[in-house]
Amino acid sequence: MKLTKLSPKILTLLALALLVIIAPMFFPSSFYYRIGALIFINGLAVIGLVILVGYAGQISLGHAGFVGIGAYSCALAPEHLGISPVLAVFLGAFLSGLLAWLVGRPILRLRGHYLAVATLGFGILIYMVLSNEAQWTGGPDGMAVQATGLKALLKSMGFKVSASEMWYWIAAVVMMIGALIALNLHTSPTGRALRSLHDSEVAAGTVGVNVANYKLSAFVISAIYTSVSGSELALMNRFISPDVAGFLHSVELLTMTVLGGAATVFGAVIGAAILTSLPQVLTVLHDFEHIVLGLIMMLVMIFMREGLVPSLAKILRRRPK
Amino acid sequence: MTLLTVEDLSIEFGGLKAVDGVNFNVEAGKIVSVIGPNGAGKTTLFNMLSGLYTPSRGRVTLAGKDVTNQPPYKLARLGMSRTFQNLQIFLQMSVLENVMAGCHLTEGRHIVTDLLGLPASGRRTRQSMKDALGLLERIGLQSHATDEASGLSYGALKRLEIARALAVRPQLLLLDEPAAGCNAVETEEIDHLIAEIAAEGVAILLVEHDMKLVMKISDHVIVLDQGMKITEGLPTEVAQNPKVIEAYLGVKATEEVHNALG
CATH class of the missing domain: 3.40.50.300 (P-loop containing nucleotide triphosphate hydrolases)
Known part of the structure; x- marks a missing residue:
């Protein structure tokens, strides 16, 4: 019995690190750094959803709402409270966590479709607030976000990098930290409690797991992940509009989660990578973009129910050596 | 009594x-x-x-x-702990993890420690693993510890539920x-x-x-x-x-x- 092989945690982290470091060698232009950064930013949000959907087995169709809170915290707090944009990331994370905690208590009593609809409503609520409170948020047109000053800081230290390159590395590091935390959680006592209620809430209760509390914890943790990804998005783009909090973005994030494989951190990043880069590749076929996305989704659901990464891993394992 | x-x-x-x-x-x-x-x-x-x-x-x-x-x-x-007539196994976990999940109460609730992967988190997991292996040995499933629980026979799953219930002490x-x-x-x-x-x-x-x-x-x-x-x-x-x-x-x-x- 080999319990102490190279653990899945180390393997995943190594694979991600390699991906992050090797990818830029194939970038023909700095535009690709931007796509890379977007992949890692979405990847972070999707890792958060892996904790909620893959570990705890709960669904959310409103997580883009937390992207919105994270993003607008970075847009509004520096302007009105005078705190630095980087600090505003933490403020946004705190607000998202708090809101998730308040909203999650009543909502997480629901299951399946009911939970999906309730979270959907929550997401739409956030979107409405962001697009209607025009005197604060600039309404549907969006608003500008202050510069972080990080680039200037790097320049003063003698490093000359483009904004895209800088954000590529920042988003990569933040995502790796997110991945590490999610992987820590997976094999920890808390992770086992979450995964147990995924498989059987009844049995989880009988071994002493406070099901409602653990669901709420997963909801709060995933909200914080998503919020940080929203903050990064705002700070990188220097501009934000309510669309990031919209229903479509929630669906996109959830699709990335199940495409890659809802229960694996590596799958989360692959799912984010595919669905973030695909629209860039498909610009040639712009009119068909959504058709192709829909088709891919259907095929994966029909042939690889568990998502890409777990299904492929199974196929590889089954092959005789 | x-x-x-x-x-x-x-x-x-x-x-x-x-x-x-x-x-x-x-x-x-x-x-x-x-x-x-x-x-x-x-x-x-x-x-x-x-x-x-x-x-x-x-x-x-x-x-x-x-x-x-x-x-x-x-x-x-x-x-109090129990088993179920219609099995309630954690099918996406390994055999060992099923029993470890039963150790939830001795592990306690330390979410931040677990998120950060602090040494205390690993210690609790190792302790549970030790306890769970002991229980698996008792029900004769120690050789299946790392198998997926979904692959076990019906009779073995019945015993696995007993081991998990015993882990609650x-x-x-x-x-x-x-x-x-x-x-x-x-x-x-x-x-x-x-x-x-x-x-x-x-x-x-x-x-x-x-x-x-x-x-x-x-x-x-x-x-x-x-x-x-x-x-x-x-x-x-x-x-x-x-x-x-x-x-x-x-x-x-x-x-x-x-x-x-x-």
Whole structure:
């Protein structure tokens, strides 16, 4: 019995690190750094959803709402409270966590479709607030976000990098930290409690797991992940509009989660990578973009129910050596 | 010492009295069996005791505390754990992790420690792993520790549920048909296991259809029919009770029981 092989945690982290470091060698232009950064930013949000959907087995169709809170915290707090944009990331994370905690208590009593609809409503609520409170948020047109000053800081230290390159590395590091935390959680006592209620809430209760509390914890943790990804998005783009909090973005994030494989951190990043880069590749076929996305989704659901990464891993394992 | 006291416990489903005014006691270290025909209310009784159903009347006392209407996770803290007739295995976990999940209460709730992967988190996991491996050895599944739980045979899953329930370190263990669907050898193994657990001082409440098993290992038998307790007593007394024979055992089974008792 080999319990102490190279653990899945180390393997995943190594694979991600390699991906992050090797990818830029194939970038023909700095535009690709931007796509890379977007992949890692979405990847972070999707890792958060892996904790909620893959570990705890709960669904959310409103997580883009937390992207919105994270993003607008970075847009509004520096302007009105005078705190630095980087600090505003933490403020946004705190607000998202708090809101998730308040909203999650009543909502997480629901299951399946009911939970999906309730979270959907929550997401739409956030979107409405962001697009209607025009005197604060600039309404549907969006608003500008202050510069972080990080680039200037790097320049003063003698490093000359483009904004895209800088954000590529920042988003990569933040995502790796997110991945590490999610992987820590997976094999920890808390992770086992979450995964147990995924498989059987009844049995989880009988071994002493406070099901409602653990669901709420997963909801709060995933909200914080998503919020940080929203903050990064705002700070990188220097501009934000309510669309990031919209229903479509929630669906996109959830699709990335199940495409890659809802229960694996590596799958989360692959799912984010595919669905973030695909629209860039498909610009040639712009009119068909959504058709192709829909088709891919259907095929994966029909042939690889568990998502890409777990299904492929199974196929590889089954092959005789 | 009386560990569990059940008084006048009743539940109705839309006018149907599934369990009606049931009373009994369970003492530490004793094996008490609940028998009765299908639909007699055995599993319903279990679901009330373990906090899954809310009784419409009556009281449950565990180790001197009134625990009526307590949710399952609180009952686990007070020392009650159970298995299920229709298996409730954590199918996406390994065999070992299933039992480790049962160690939840000794591990405690330290979410930040676990997120950061601090050494204390690893220590708790290693301790659970050690305990769980010990329990797997006890049920003879140590060689399957790293297998996916979904790949185990039915009989093995039944034993796995017992190991998981034991990981909770219960004072009272509710076993809902632990031998159902098991072959003779597996039933024998479960029989030994249950006797062993009771010998360690754990009170056991057992629902089982295998009369041979029930009569052989029970200290006390409670007979339910149509939601009501029709009699209780020593296995030999119950087996000879005409009401029980009529309601449940039938003549042929009675012979079987006498053979089992020798």
